[in-house]
Amino acid sequence: MMKNIALTILIIFTTLVEGQNLERSLLWKISGNGLKEVSYLYGTIHITCDDKLPAKTIKAMTETKQLYLELDMDDPSMQQSMMGGMMMKEGKTLTSLSSAEDFKAVDDFLKKQLGYSAQLLNTIKPFMISAMLYPKLIDCEMKSVEGSLMKLSKEQNEEILGLETVQEQLAVFDAIPYEVQMNELVKTAKNNLENDKIEMDSMLKIYKSEDINAMVTLMIESENEITSKFEGPLLTDRNKRWIPRIIKIASEKSTLFGVGAGHLAGENGVIQLLRKAGYTVEAVF
Template identity: 40%
Template sequence: MNKKLSLLILCVLTVFISCNSSKSIVNTSKGPKLEKSLLWKITGKDIKKPSYLYGTIHLTCDYEFTDKLKKAFDETDRLVLEIDMSNPNLQMDMMKFIFMEDGKTIKGLLNEDDYKTLADFFKEQVGMDLKLFDKMKPLAITSTITAKMAVCDNGTAYDMEFMKVSKAQNEEVIGLETIADQMKVFDDIPYEDQLKTLVEMAKEGMEESKKGFEEMTRYYNAEDLEGLLKVTTEQGLEGDFQESLVDQRNRNWIPLIEKITAEAPTFIGVGALHLPGEQGVINLLRKQGYTVVPVY
């Protein structure tokens, strides 16, 4: 499977939308070696009661509300996600940023052959005409296609399931950033690069994409954050986009996480790729003097 394509898929699934690069690979796995766990307990400094940190994935066939997840939710009073998904205006806010500026279109950014390749693939996979997406940013196409990569008919997202639990427990939901924040980051990736990756996906076929999806979900289901980071590094996660899509956002979140967890015990769910590595949330919190340990 194409390295950049694998990375595109994983970023859609674990960071939120998409990323892509053709530059040199860097090692992002520095820092203390992490045990195999998606759930981590945060204590120390100004925290009076423990908070919890969980690495999510945005499409899975294997969601399970485990006993340790239930215990963590029972011990916390609020839910923190990358964005506040309880916001009633969320869909409207997303639509404000979904269209390309300066009159750019998908068809105008691709040559005739590549456009036909992508249009035929899109129609085959999602049953829709690509013309409907012509003025939308490539991430709209990416997100739509990615939803078809699950090998089951009832794929779900951890974020949405956590929202259900939070609502049932009448908990406050807080976002670490806004839709505008996220879209600004992803807009730094040239549309042409994003479309090039989508055309490669179309040429290779959905079966190749699904193989990459299955490889990455194996690491995720094994709760192996180190392995997940390693496979994305091998598949092309590159310096500039790693910095803007993951590392800088992690650093931005730390002061917010410190403030929120000092106020009340909190359950924090963010994309799994945000947790490991030298600039990962776990290591950054430890550098700030917190104790962050795996929950088994």
């Protein structure tokens, strides 16, 4: 279950950048500004039915020497680290964040979907519970682009590393009010995942088209307040924290950076931030 959460919690981060229009591409070449070798930036999606990598991405993987994802997904300590960051702070519980009626709706829903009572999950951040439900949003076995990148990286005997720690990533959900998270979980329970499935279907179609700008528009218009009102902690703050790390890593070794596709576009997206830092970032078709 922890591995599924690790692969799915990131889906919320593929959202909400106010964007300049960029070419339709998920793969971008990073060069210039003193780099001795090129590196690549690749937009991933964390839940999909089709995890086949395009030929251009496989080529970029063969040209680079290591893989950096948002998290070091093959770190054996990751699951333990995730467990430590799943609990709410300050004694908050699901019952304290909801009315008796809403808690019952969530309890009945979770029993049906996960086989767990909400009482057993009472101290877990509501978003973490929502993340457990993401495999239910697609009518197939859940796969991830990260999984395919990791498989290829291992076949090439290359190292897999992470741009941020589990603690850094999960801390985002202490910056988003637990009340907002709970409200979204209640909405999901009451509509029985229907709205979530519609949005996921739209996102998968947009991802397949490689239109990173349309993905932003989709999520800005989302009814989910976590994605539509908390761009700062979800995206911008993380993007800005990544830039010096990406620059240092790329200056030392040719690297493919695989991050959620929503991090790419926009004024505060990784592409524009790297360009502002003096690097040439070009779409690969």
